[in-house]
Amino acid sequence: MRNRHVLLAAMGAVFSLVATGVSFATNAESSGKPNIILVMADDQGWGDTGYNGHPFVKTPELDAMAQDAFVFDRFYAGAPVCSPTRASVMTGRNPNRTKVTNHGRYMRPHEQTIAETLKAAGYITGIFGKVHLGSGQPDSPCNPSGMGFDEWVIGLNFFDNDPYLSRMGKIEHRQGKGSVILMDDTLDFLRKHKDGDRPIFTVVWFPSPHAPHAELPEGPSLYEGKRHAGYYREITLLDQQVGRLRRALRDMGMAENTIVWYCSDNGGLVKETSGGREKKGSIYEGGLRVPGIIEWPARQLKGRTSVPVATFDIYPTLLAMAGVDLYAPHPLDGMDVSGIISGTVAERSKPMGFWHKLQGGQGTRSDQIQKAIMEKQQAGAPLPHDPVRMRKDVDEFPQFPKETTTGHAAWNDWPWKLHRINGSKYELYNLSDDPMEKTDLSQDPEQAQRVKQMKQGLDAWMRSVIHSINGKDYQGLK
Structure with a gap:
């Protein structure tokens, strides 16, 4: 999988923004x-x-x-x-x-x-x-x-x-x-x-x-x-x-x-x-x-x-x-x-x-782990922490149910931000008027249509993320 980027040899597209006089074009011959x-x-x-x-x-x-x-x-x-x-x-x-x-x-x-x-x-x-x-x-x-x-x-x-x-x-x-x-x-x-x-x-x-x-x-x-x-x-x-x-x-x-x-x-x-x-x-x-x-x-x-x-x-x-x-x-x-x-x-x-918080975190004591490895390296002994720290999360593809909503998600469609907390609780804020997210507008009748549309957008995105974490993005790639 890692070798696929060698196919990217032909690069060099030019991107230019001239309306304001700022250009991001790069000219290999000059600069x-x-x-x-x-x-x-x-x-x-x-x-x-x-x-x-x-x-x-x-x-x-x-x-x-x-x-x-x-x-x-x-x-x-x-x-x-x-x-x-x-x-x-x-x-x-x-x-x-x-x-x-x-x-x-x-x-x-x-x-x-x-x-x-x-x-x-x-x-x-x-x-x-x-x-x-x-x-x-x-x-x-x-x-x-x-x-x-x-x-x-x-x-x-x-x-x-x-x-x-x-x-x-x-x-x-x-x-x-x-x-x-x-x-x-x-x-x-x-x-x-x-x-x-x-x-x-x-x-x-x-x-x-x-x-x-x-x-x-x-x-x-x-x-x-x-x-x-x-x-x-x-x-x-x-x-x-x-x-x-x-x-x-x-x-x-x-x-x-x-x-x-x-x-x-x-x-x-x-x-x-x-x-x-x-x-x-x-x-x-x-x-x-x-x-x-x-x-x-x-x-x-x-x-x-x-x-x-x-x-x-x-x-x-x-x-x-x-x-x-x-x-x-x-x-x-x-x-x-x-x-x-x-x-x-x-x-x-x-x-x-x-x-x-789709999943919990895992502790990593950098100095403790690397000191132990250093001591093994200096002694010519087999390295510790294998195979866990060599291939953690590499070979396992746990399949999350496509409807998974664990944790806290948010959809920022500026200036509106919709929160979804543990799948069922929603909060809506107007970040322009309310940057500290103090006034929840999710139950405001005037925002009902907005909430509906943002719920749909957030949920569709979350399904896409589950598709990715389940490994579906990698299928067909070499």
């Missing part, structure tokens, strides 16, 4: 395809930045990036917890389709990833940091090589100071702050390939500001006496590393033709600054709404939009912007939003579906 870097925080809420108005947290680097680039005011994670959102970035699909129904689940290797598609189009690919989608062992089909990455140094889940990281399957015990080490590895990869003849695709997934919040930023102690001080310190540490990346790109002469897309993997840990109702773990706005910024100096991306965009839009959008043909053998939930970025499109044309 070449852009480098692409995806940066993601772990648990940073929408309001946990200076540029979004946090009362005291210091994020000068993200603030500067927001000033220089294009800001998504309503950017959504694909799910309210980490692993599923990461699967949505990789595939452009709702994560339930990929079997990543909750944290700690593995993404099926049958999926077509953005890394595979860009690699087939000539990109060198690398991923660094927290992956939480599979294995770090060298022979697993669920490691980053199986996802399309040429080089990788990863944690299985969040990590903090002095982490155990897997470099292409070999475990290393590193000394220092995990988020700084992650950027060290990222910059080494960029320097190694910056003068090559292939464009670069890099995924940078921070372990911060996830608990236990032991990493400290450079400089004087911050936020003493503040609630959640450790959380905010890790946000500032992360911010410093984003600034380090942006400066390095300029110093290496790469910044001009490099797309950098920044976001978080789910809502934050503090309700008051989550940007909506509730926080991480919830399908309400506070669990899904996250910071989102994209920059590409060569195309002078600048401005701010309130049009909803989500992590599952990243795959089709970046391919369009890079002039690479979209290869999508499976149904996508995302759409190309490059028109929204350019200003030629003012509304989203496709509703967004979310579905959490």
Whole structure:
């Protein structure tokens, strides 16, 4: 299944938006395809930045990036917890389709990833940091090589100071702050390939500001006496590393033709600054709404939009912007939003579906697991955790009944959002008038027709997701 992307050699479609003077066309003879870097925080809420108005947290680097680039005011994670959102970035699909129904689940290797598609189009690919989608062992089909990455140094889940990281399957015990080490590895990869003849695709997934919040930023102690001080310190540490990346790109002469897309993997840990109702773990706005910024100096991306965009839009959008043909053998939930970025499109044309707790999560103790593997590797002994952590979720295709409605789902057809809780309870909100989702309009007689239509749309989408998770999308593919 993984080898099918070698058939994608003929790529290079041109995508151009000239109405506003912004063009995403790429001319291989003059500028070449852009480098692409995806940066993601772990648990940073929408309001946990200076540029979004946090009362005291210091994020000068993200603030500067927001000033220089294009800001998504309503950017959504694909799910309210980490692993599923990461699967949505990789595939452009709702994560339930990929079997990543909750944290700690593995993404099926049958999926077509953005890394595979860009690699087939000539990109060198690398991923660094927290992956939480599979294995770090060298022979697993669920490691980053199986996802399309040429080089990788990863944690299985969040990590903090002095982490155990897997470099292409070999475990290393590193000394220092995990988020700084992650950027060290990222910059080494960029320097190694910056003068090559292939464009670069890099995924940078921070372990911060996830608990236990032991990493400290450079400089004087911050936020003493503040609630959640450790959380905010890790946000500032992360911010410093984003600034380090942006400066390095300029110093290496790469910044001009490099797309950098920044976001978080789910809502934050503090309700008051989550940007909506509730926080991480919830399908309400506070669990899904996250910071989102994209920059590409060569195309002078600048401005701010309130049009909803989500992590599952990243795959089709970046391919369009890079002039690479979209290869999508499976149904996508995302759409190309490059028109929204350019200003030629003012509304989203496709509703967004979310579905959490179809299954429970599974614990992944990254340092504990990788330390045990390292000790076995050093002793020349058989590796632990086989076969569970080599092929988890790969060979099993449990058949969910097509009418399954377990958990909490939502259908965002802006500005309307319909919730379906455990299959039978519905709530309707107008997010434009009621961004905190306080006033349920599902029983309002004036909204009866809207509720009926949105129920039909949400249910049809949920049936489609069940079709996917049952493995039907893969039938007939080789």
